[in-house]
Amino acid sequence: MTISRDFFAQDAVSVARGLIGAELCIDGVGGRIVETEAYDAGDPASHSFGGATKRNAAMFGPVGHAYVYRIYGLHWCLNFVCAQDQPGSAVLIRAVEPLSGIDVMRARRGAIADRLLCSGPGRLAQALGVDAALDGAPLDQSPFALTAPDTPSRIVAGPRIGITKAAATPWRFCLAGSRYLSKPV
16 A cells, blocks of 8 residues: 555654654665654754755655755755654664665665665665665655555654764664564664
């Protein structure tokens, strides 16, 4: 079943947990979401914490849309805008288990182990072809395909990665036992 925009009206933590096990494809390339991180509007680690800017404008737009930004001037990162009652909230997609278009991923990422193709937000974005053109794009329309998990997933939570503010907040969610995570939980 396709995930509707209504799903994204929930708070960031609920959306981040609910996306574990969902399938994400962009132009037919993608796989199972195995790792996410939640960032809400009141979170000092969130790009939206200081208010709306040109860079984070998509975070203040409608829920169920992509927020894409570049980190360190090198890597694109894919987020899903959520929390209708808290504009400025989003979920970072940290890792995907490759299932579809693996040859395309390899062409984009090089000859590396499949386990490393989409493990980490920058790797994932490169493998799936994410760039600035997708910023603000609706998640329920092409090129996105987002399907709800068939069965409930066993989820583990832990602190977020690569941030200094609110780093201990346990808003990183992972599929238990997955070998496709960016880092072990």
